[in-house]
Amino acid sequence: MPDSAPLVRIEGLHKSYGGVVKVLQGLDIEMKAGDRVVVIGPSGGGKSTLLRVLMGLEKIDSGSVSFAGKSYISADGGRTAIDAKVRRSIGMVFQHYTLFPHLSVLGNLVLAPMKVRGEKRAAAEERAMALLTRFGLAQKARSYPAQLSGGQKQRVAIARALMLDPKLMLFDEVTSALDPELVAEVEQVILQLAQQQMPMVIVTHDMWFARNIASRVIFCAGGVVVEDGPPEQVLGSPKGERTREFIERVFHIRH
Amino acid sequence: MTLDFAIVVKYQDALLLGLWMTLKLTLICILFGCVLGFLLALARTSSNVVLRGVSSVYVEFFRGTPVLVQLFWIFFCLPLVLGIELSNLASGVIALTLYMGAISSETFRAALKAVGREQMDACVALGLSPFARTTSVVLPQAVLRAAPTLLSNCVSLFKESALVSAVGMADLMFVGQNISNNTARPIEVLTVVALIYFAIAFPLTRAVTVMEGCILKKLAI
Numbered sequence: 001m002p003d004s005a006p007l008v009r010i011e012g013l014h015k016s017y018g019g020v021v022k023v024l025q026g027l028d029i030e031m032k033a034g035d036r037v038v039v040i041g042p043s044g045g046g047k048s049t050l051l052r053v054l055m056g057l058e059k060i061d062s063g064s065v066s067f068a069g070k071s072y073i074s075a076d077g078g079r080t081a082i083d084a085k086v087r088r089s090i091g092m093v094f095q096h097y098t099l100f101p102h103l104s105v106l107g108n109l110v111l112a113p114m115k116v117r118g119e120k121r122a123a124a125e126e127r128a129m130a131l132l133t134r135f136g137l138a139q140k141a142r143s144y145p146a147q148l149s150g151g152q153k154q155r156v157a158i159a160r161a162l163m164l165d166p167k168l169m170l171f172d173e174v175t176s177a178l179d180p181e182l183v184a185e186v187e188q189v190i191l192q193l194a195q196q197q198m199p200m201v202i203v204t205h206d207m208w209f210a211r212n213i214a215s216r217v218i219f220c221a222g223g224v225v226v227e228d229g230p231p232e233q234v235l236g237s238p239k240g241e242r243t244r245e246f247i248e249r250v251f252h253i254r255h
Numbered sequence: 256m257t258l259d260f261a262i263v264v265k266y267q268d269a270l271l272l273g274l275w276m277t278l279k280l281t282l283i284c285i286l287f288g289c290v291l292g293f294l295l296a297l298a299r300t301s302s303n304v305v306l307r308g309v310s311s312v313y314v315e316f317f318r319g320t321p322v323l324v325q326l327f328w329i330f331f332c333l334p335l336v337l338g339i340e341l342s343n344l345a346s347g348v349i350a351l352t353l354y355m356g357a358i359s360s361e362t363f364r365a366a367l368k369a370v371g372r373e374q375m376d377a378c379v380a381l382g383l384s385p386f387a388r389t390t391s392v393v394l395p396q397a398v399l400r401a402a403p404t405l406l407s408n409c410v411s412l413f414k415e416s417a418l419v420s421a422v423g424m425a426d427l428m429f430v431g432q433n434i435s436n437n438t439a440r441p442i443e444v445l446t447v448v449a450l451i452y453f454a455i456a457f458p459l460t461r462a463v464t465v466m467e468g469c470i471l472k473k474l475a476i
Contacts, residue, residue, distance in 0.1 A: 055380050088382045098377035101474040102395045111391060112381035146473055164382065 006030040013063035023049045025223035036194055037201045038214035045221040047203040051170045055092045056082040091166030095173040097153040099145040106141045109160050131159045151182030155189050169200040219243045263447045266434045273430030281413045288355025296363035317357035322415050326350040330422040347419040359408050366401035403467040410459045
């Protein structure tokens with residue numbers, strides 16, 4: 001893949017629930033391999049839906065998504081075609097952790113590598129332990145999710161997604177359910193990934209985090225991209241009226 | 256009136272045989288009934304209208320009629336309908352299995368529902384195939400969640416199994432009734448029979464409570 005080709009190309013994405021509630025109304029985004037995109041915007045503006053579509057969790061009405069030059073998601077006469085092979089190069093972390101409660105931390109990490117790639121348990125566990133060590137969770141390997149704090153759960157969820165060597169990571173409000181004192185440990189892990197040039201799309205309400213991690217900020221409202229640019233511009237001196245209003249309101253709440 | 260519980264000791268072999276029959280019958284029906292119940296639960300949550308309709312009618316019918324009537328129907332009517340002779344054991348097993356299937360299907364259905372959509376999202380995001388999703392995520396969680404209620408379903412079945420004495424199966428209840436008729440000592444004999452049922456059912460109902468606590472803690476629900 002040449003450097004100039006986009007990693008993700010979203011074209012004319014429309015998504016509604018039952019044709020009535022229009023969530024995405026013609027979204028066009030191109031993302032380069034080096035991009036760390038933070039999507040901000042009001043609730044119901046389509047941010048989370050965008051991530052869910054990218055993960056292949058939602059049907060779309062029209063439009064298409066390609067990944068690394070390959071067609072990935074397309075709407076075809078009311079049906080949504082998703083390339084399951086391409087989907088495997090994308091990892092996602094959810095707001096509510098979604099760890100498997102009946103499996104230990106280690107069990108959560110090795111399940112997909114063993115079932116999806118046919119990796120041997122010993123090899124998968126070795127990789128899992130290396131990741132857990134890196135995230136400061138090695139001593140929790142045999143614990144069950146219910147025994148962990150929210151911050152630990154979310155770090156495990158990130159490690160679980162990384163076990164499949166994703167080429168793109170999606171973070172959907174991953175710190176929104178956390179107690180304030182636990183937010184930093186999760187953001188630290190994501191910053192660590194950013195330093196290793198992991199391409200990512202992040203939906204967050206945390207403007208401090210957005211400013212620190214983003215190479216690019218997209219303001220999404222009413223199902224379309226309203227503003228798109230470097231963080232210092234979109235967060236610091238937004239061009240659009242709606243963006244300015246939103247940013248002012250968010251910072252007002254924060255400070 | 257003087258009570259003489261020593262008389263029961265004289266009949267202990269017969270009572271033990273009856274108990275053995277009761278346990279055998281219960282265990283067989285638990286096994287078949289749970290399998291039937293799980294399949295029924297899948298059918299009731301399936302997208303196929305026919306499957307859903309048939310399984311719902313079945314479950315509601317068996318939950319809404321007395322087990323004794325079901326048992327009599329299978330014992331007296333089924334042979335006429337099918338034109339074959341059924342042994343006492345066979346009709347007892349059929350009746351209690353169908354009953355266990357109906358009540359356990361509700362248990363499984365609730366447990367399947369409790370494995371939320373978010374878990375499925377996580378499975379998709381991890382690229383797990385539908386088969387791996389069912390066997391590695393849905394089934395273990397459903398069984399874990401269903402376990403306490405399932406165990407209390409089993410206790411119900413164990414107690415309801417006394418009804419088979421009405422069609423002449425030599426279970427604990429049947430043997431107890433016979434002994435009490437022959438000895439004219441109903442108080443001693445039937446009290447002991449009740450205590451035997453209780454001695455088995457009580458620890459199991461306690462176990463349900465303990466198990467519930469453990470599973471709640473483990474799954475954090």
